[in-house]
Amino acid sequence: MSSFITGVDQRTSLAGMNRMELLLFTIKGSQLFGINVFKVREVIRTPFISPVPKSDSRVVGVADIRGQTMPMIDLAKALDLEPVDPKNYQKSLTIVTEFNSSIQGFLVEDVDRIIHLRWEDILPPPPTLQGVNYLTGITRAKKQIVEIVDVEKVLVEVSGVTNDVSDEFISQHKVDLEGQNYFIVAADDSVVARSQLKSVFEKLDLQYTILNNGKEALDFLLKLADEADSGGVSIADKVLMVISDIEMPVMDGYTLTTSIRKDERLKDIFVVLNSSLSGGFNDSLTEKVGANVFISKWHSDELAQTIISQIEKHQQ
Numbered sequence: 001m002s003s004f005i006t007g008v009d010q011r012t013s014l015a016g017m018n019r020m021e022l023l024l025f026t027i028k029g030s031q032l033f034g035i036n037v038f039k040v041r042e043v044i045r046t047p048f049i050s051p052v053p054k055s056d057s058r059v060v061g062v063a064d065i066r067g068q069t070m071p072m073i074d075l076a077k078a079l080d081l082e083p084v085d086p087k088n089y090q091k092s093l094t095i096v097t098e099f100n101s102s103i104q105g106f107l108v109e110d111v112d113r114i115i116h117l118r119w120e121d122i123l124p125p126p127p128t129l130q131g132v133n134y135l136t137g138i139t140r141a142k143k144q145i146v147e148i149v150d151v152e153k154v155l156v157e158v159s160g161v162t163n164d165v166s167d168e169f170i171s172q173h174k175v176d177l178e179g180q181n182y183f184i185v186a187a188d189d190s191v192v193a194r195s196q197l198k199s200v201f202e203k204l205d206l207q208y209t210i211l212n213n214g215k216e217a218l219d220f221l222l223k224l225a226d227e228a229d230s231g232g233v234s235i236a237d238k239v240l241m242v243i244s245d246i247e248m249p250v251m252d253g254y255t256l257t258t259s260i261r262k263d264e265r266l267k268d269i270f271v272v273l274n275s276s277l278s279g280g281f282n283d284s285l286t287e288k289v290g291a292n293v294f295i296s297k298w299h300s301d302e303l304a305q306t307i308i309s310q311i312e313k314h315q316q
Contacts (some may be wrong), residue, residue: 020119020247022148024112024141025095027076030114032141034148034245041096041103043111046072046089056158060086063105065096071158075106078154079134084109099276100298101154115141120206122148122249123211124189136189137249148249152276152297153192163194165203165300182225182311184208184237185224187217187256188245193297197243197274200300204307206240210291214244218259225265236268241310245297246275254289261290270310274303 021037049061049072058078059071072094084092084107092103122137137148178289186197186205194210201208211217221235221242228235242260244253251259253273260266273286276297286294295303 006300020117020122020252022115022117022139022141022146022305023095024115024146025108026112027079027095027108028081029109030144032144032146033108034139034141034146035097035151036148036277037114038247039097039099039151041098043136044094044096046092046094046105049089055123057153058158060084060089060107063094065105068103070096070103072105072107072205073080073154073158075149075151075154078158079149095200099149100152101296102155104155105150113273118253119214119248119255120250124249150190150192154191154194156298164199165304169301169304170203182206182240182314184240184243184307185217185221185250186210187212187214187244187253189213189248190245193245193276196298196300199302200307204304206307213248214256216250217242217244218256219252221260221266221269222263224297225263229265234268235265240270241270241272241307243272243274243303246273246277254285257289257291272306273287 022034023037023040023043024032024034027033044065047063047065051061052059052071055061055071058073060074061072062069063072074083089107092107092109093111094107095111096103096105117139122139125133125135125138134150134153135147136150139146139148184201186194186201186208187268188194188197188210189212196214197210198208209220211220221239224238225235228238242256246253246255253275257271257273260269260271270293273291273294274297275294293306295306
């Protein structure tokens with residue numbers, strides 16, 4: 001099953017090209033679901049699962065994978081579908097994922113294949129469904145709709161961890177804004193992540209705009225650049241930084257960063273890539289596309305510290 005997953009070097013070559021690989025799988029029935037291959041370590045036959053007393057009902061237990069213990073999540077139950085019958089665990093497959101600085105297994109019915117896509121081929125969920133479901137995008141494969149699961153939202157709900165900026169951090173890092181209006185532009189397709197970003201910005205008393213994908217963020221920045229030109233100022237003086245997720249429909253964070261660096265008016269803006277994707281390749285990719293720093297998503301104190309450090313540089 002691990003042969004489904006290609007090497008990291010091959011996958012990272014897609015960075016900055018607005019392309020991605022999607023692992024297709026079924027949970028119950030013929031409906032296809034997808035997850036970004038960047039999040040996937042391997043696909044295995046579901047191992048023996050040990051139950052965990054008083055755990056979230058969506059966590060069916062823990063399993064030992066080559067000496068490493070990880071929680072096992074019934075993805076069907078997490079999506080309010082018919083759960084996997086415990087008698088059929090050994091007939092199911094487990095997608096072993098690594099994101100949010102953790103490793104977990106998602107039980108699925110079957111794995112189909114990996115497809116190569118352009119991010120512009122992935123559409124956000126309809127506006128009426130945004131924020132109320134577990135999808136981050138929709139695309140087509142094999143002449144049918146593929147629903148891309150918001151596994152970040154599933155994991156946050158199961159773990160119960162919100163990762164807000166701690167009150168202790170705020171009390172120890174008070175920033176004198178000196179009457180200045182520091183403005184941040186952020187982009188993320190996950191409703192949970194947008195909520196976290198909003199919490200960070202508001203605790204720091206900052207002005208902000210949060211968009212749903214890289215294309216919306218780039219269009220917004222270009223509009224700000226036009227306004228700055230008419231006022232005879234630099235947009236880098238108006239925008240403290242751009243904080244972008246990496247994997248987003250329409251335009252990903254790598255392509256957004258590359259586009260910013262290629263535009264003479266935008267190229268000096270400080271760019272933070274803020275992603276749940278784990279792995280050592282992030283630093284090299286951050287450098288490749290020209291971002292200033294990479295921060296793992298859900299590390300709110302670290303993100304807040306990066307913002308404060310940038311404010312202090314501006315004040316100096």
